[in-house]
Amino acid sequence: MVSAILPLVLEDVELRRQGKRILGPVSLTLEGEGITVVMGPNGAGKTSLLRAMHGLERINRGRAVWQGGAEEVRARQAFVFQTPVLMRRSVLDCIAYPLILDGVERKMARARAETAASQVGLDVTLTAPASVLSGGERQKMALARALIRAPEVLLLDEPCANLDLHSTAEIERVLIAARDRGTRIVMSTHNVGQARRLADDILFLFDGRLIETGSGDAFFAGPETPEAMAHINGDLLP
Amino acid sequence: MNDIVEGLWQAARLVITLDPGLAEITLRSLQVTLTATVIASVLGLPMGAWIAVNRFRLRRFAIAILNALMGLPPVVVGLIVYVLLSRSGPFGVFGLLFTPTAMIIAQVIIITPIIASISHQAIRELWADYHDLLISLHATRAQRIKTLLWDGRRALMTAALAGFGRAIGEVGAIMIVGGNIDHATRVLTTAIALETGKGDFGLALALGFVLIALAIAVNLALHMLSGTERGSRW
Amino acid sequence: MMFKTAFAALSALWLATAAGAEELKMAVTTSFANSGLAEVLLPEIQKDTGIEVQLLVVGTGQALKLGEAGDVDAVLVHAKAAEEAFVEAGHATHRREIMYNDFIVVGPAGDPAGAKAAGSASEAFALIEEAQAPFVSRGDDSGTHKAELKIWASAGIEPAGDWYKAVGQGMGAALNTAAGMDAYIFADRASWLNFDNKAGLDLLFEGDPALFNQYAYLPVNPEKHAHVKADAAKALEDWLVSDKAKGLIEGYQIGGQQLFHFNAEAM
Numbered sequence: 001m002v003s004a005i006l007p008l009v010l011e012d013v014e015l016r017r018q019g020k021r022i023l024g025p026v027s028l029t030l031e032g033e034g035i036t037v038v039m040g041p042n043g044a045g046k047t048s049l050l051r052a053m054h055g056l057e058r059i060n061r062g063r064a065v066w067q068g069g070a071e072e073v074r075a076r077q078a079f080v081f082q083t084p085v086l087m088r089r090s091v092l093d094c095i096a097y098p099l100i101l102d103g104v105e106r107k108m109a110r111a112r113a114e115t116a117a118s119q120v121g122l123d124v125t126l127t128a129p130a131s132v133l134s135g136g137e138r139q140k141m142a143l144a145r146a147l148i149r150a151p152e153v154l155l156l157d158e159p160c161a162n163l164d165l166h167s168t169a170e171i172e173r174v175l176i177a178a179r180d181r182g183t184r185i186v187m188s189t190h191n192v193g194q195a196r197r198l199a200d201d202i203l204f205l206f207d208g209r210l211i212e213t214g215s216g217d218a219f220f221a222g223p224e225t226p227e228a229m230a231h232i233n234g235d236l237l238p
Numbered sequence: 239m240n241d242i243v244e245g246l247w248q249a250a251r252l253v254i255t256l257d258p259g260l261a262e263i264t265l266r267s268l269q270v271t272l273t274a275t276v277i278a279s280v281l282g283l284p285m286g287a288w289i290a291v292n293r294f295r296l297r298r299f300a301i302a303i304l305n306a307l308m309g310l311p312p313v314v315v316g317l318i319v320y321v322l323l324s325r326s327g328p329f330g331v332f333g334l335l336f337t338p339t340a341m342i343i344a345q346v347i348i349i350t351p352i353i354a355s356i357s358h359q360a361i362r363e364l365w366a367d368y369h370d371l372l373i374s375l376h377a378t379r380a381q382r383i384k385t386l387l388w389d390g391r392r393a394l395m396t397a398a399l400a401g402f403g404r405a406i407g408e409v410g411a412i413m414i415v416g417g418n419i420d421h422a423t424r425v426l427t428t429a430i431a432l433e434t435g436k437g438d439f440g441l442a443l444a445l446g447f448v449l450i451a452l453a454i455a456v457n458l459a460l461h462m463l464s465g466t467e468r469g470s471r472w
Numbered sequence: 473m474m475f476k477t478a479f480a481a482l483s484a485l486w487l488a489t490a491a492g493a494e495e496l497k498m499a500v501t502t503s504f505a506n507s508g509l510a511e512v513l514l515p516e517i518q519k520d521t522g523i524e525v526q527l528l529v530v531g532t533g534q535a536l537k538l539g540e541a542g543d544v545d546a547v548l549v550h551a552k553a554a555e556e557a558f559v560e561a562g563h564a565t566h567r568r569e570i571m572y573n574d575f576i577v578v579g580p581a582g583d584p585a586g587a588k589a590a591g592s593a594s595e596a597f598a599l600i601e602e603a604q605a606p607f608v609s610r611g612d613d614s615g616t617h618k619a620e621l622k623i624w625a626s627a628g629i630e631p632a633g634d635w636y637k638a639v640g641q642g643m644g645a646a647l648n649t650a651a652g653m654d655a656y657i658f659a660d661r662a663s664w665l666n667f668d669n670k671a672g673l674d675l676l677f678e679g680d681p682a683l684f685n686q687y688a689y690l691p692v693n694p695e696k697h698a699h700v701k702a703d704a705a706k707a708l709e710d711w712l713v714s715d716k717a718k719g720l721i722e723g724y725q726i727g728g729q730q731l732f733h734f735n736a737e738a739m
Binding site: 054056074075078079081085086087088089097098101 | 364367368370371373374375376377381385389390392
Binding site: 324325326327330333335336417418419420421422432434435436437438439440 | 644
């Protein structure tokens with residue numbers, strides 16, 4: 001798949017909230033293929049980085065530049081939140097919602113939502129209200145909703161937080177399948193094992209700054225910074 | 239206590255015999271209040287949603303005004319509408335004073351702030367839930383409002399019903415602008431006031447029970463139609 | 473041809489219903505409405521003249537105000553001085569006396585003030601004041617209220633104090649209050665006879681000519697308010713002073729008592 005909106009270039013991006021710097025300055029270029037995993041301890045700025053890339057946060061300094069027109073950039077990326085947003089609708093209509101926004105006719109949108117649900121292994125009564133879904137099912141629903149527009153870039157914020165092993169494995173299977181179809185994935189996780197299994201590339205954040213990058217294999221074989229080393233080994237940082 | 243028992247009996251008798259006088263004022267009550275509720279909803283629901291999703295300079299001020307208007311004494315509304323619609327007032331040429339239309343106007347003024355305020359609360363909560371998703375999916379402003387109104391429809395129906403409840407039991411304003419004219423502007427509440435004035439507590443209470451039953455029936459009918467309270471939390 | 477006939481028939485029908493549905497708004501006092509006489513007269517008026525009279529039941533003060541603003545077509549009240557001022561100011565074309573009823577003094581059956589034995593209305597009032605017995609006044613600037621104040625004035629009393637309670641409400645509400653407090657009250661006979669919640673109250677004083685209560689009809693001046701239905705108001709006036717109206721008014725009884733005395737004069 002030839003990407004129309006990549007590469008994404010971040011130039012000295014900085015986020016400040018209530019006078020405090022919570023991210024940056026961060027500069028990076030996102031291109032190519034595969035899964036990029038954003039790692040780092042709690043509060044390192046993983047969520048802020050992803051949201052800044054997606055355009056959900058006001059950037060105080062620097063800039064994040066996608067290729068192509070604003071409409072195109074918006075339409076070809078999707079975001080999965082750590083806590084899935086449940087709409088007060090049936091599971092099926094929740095998944096179909098992005099297509100409805102695109103003006104797809106309701107019957108067609110529902111048919112495609114059904115396909116999307118089965119692709120992520122969401123095996124529930126699709127006409128039931130979304131509120132009855134379990135934690136793992138909610139995350140799968142959110143994933144199906146994110147994938148239904150066939151985005152070029154998929155951003156996920158801790159998609160497997162609070163999930164059991166079984167659900168985590170299923171989500172990972174869906175993510176690998178999406179990558180193999182050519183979707184560029186950027187996700188954050190605090191789970192080192194998951195990062196090891198999925199990462200083609202690593203972005204390691206510490207205290208709001210990007211202190212180490214590299215391929216997954218190289219990173220886990222020998223991290224360059226003591227902070228990354230400590231994080232991988234599960235040491236408590238000072 | 240005797241009066242209450244007698245009132246209940248009389249209410250039952252009036253309803254069972256389909257008393258034509260009762261039917262007339264009950265239907266007029268319904269006609270006036272339902273019309274007012276529909277108009278106030280058309281005005282109030284989008285107003286509430288708009289205030290919830292838009293940031294504008296006078297937002298706090300608008301909300302404060304809305305909440306203050308909720309407590310507007312109906313008698314004052316009645317008086318203002320009366321003065322405006324009177325033949326010697328600015329809208330006198332339409333000859334609307336002492337007609338059902340005047341009563342509808344007064345009720346719309348009384349309940350629109352209630353409907354707008356309650357729907358604002360409901361939509362604001364829903365908007366907090368949906369905000370990130372709708373921004374992420376790049377929904378247009380119109381799509382956002384439409385989605386919020388649709389997904390918030392249960393709460394919005396509650397808002398409309400609150401308005402209906404306030405209007406159907408209101409007497410101060412419609413007494414003033416309607417004039418309680420027999421066969422023209424007499425409704426359940428003004429008839430109750432009239433019978434109380436005549437000291438006929440039995441009939442007044444009977445009409446009161448009919449009014450309560452009517453309010454319950456309308457609520458039940460709407461809930462049944464929309465299928466709320468069925469299983470899930472919406 | 474057939475079309476023409478159908479059209480003619482339709483328009484005749486429309487005219488008939490329009491004529492039959494001519495509405496006239498008349499402001500009347502609570503005491504008149506509570507008497508129940510309206511329920512006898514209105515259907516007959518509609519039958520004979522085709523006019524549907526819509527009654528706005530208010531106090532005399534508000535009734536005159538409605539006429540002044542042009543919100544009603546005619547006024548039927550009982551407060552001679554105010555009515556004459558109303559005509560004087562040009563709000564009505566003239567004042568036509570129709571009938572009268574009378575006021576009465578009602579109070580607790582035990583009659584602690586001894587009003588029953590009074591020789592005149594003002595003496596009865598003086599006795600009540602002397603006994604400081606609770607007295608409920610309409611206090612709403614209505615015709616009844618004005619009549620009450622006139623009697624206090626003739627007794628040389630400025631009513632005030634804990635015993636004198638001005639409720640600022642209609643006759644029915646005031647009677648309810650008096651019944652609840654076992655108080656004296658000045659009422660019109662019709663309201664009293666039609667009142668269902670008499671509790672411990674009883675009629676204590678009646679018959680003084682000072683208690684007569686003259687009703688007059690005032691058609692609103694069409695020169696001031698062009699929309700006023702002057703023709704209908706005239707037709708209603710003619711009916712109200714007719715022999716038929718006389719029969720109905722004189723014949724109206726509650727509990728075997730005649731309430732109203734017809735006294736309209738030919739003009």
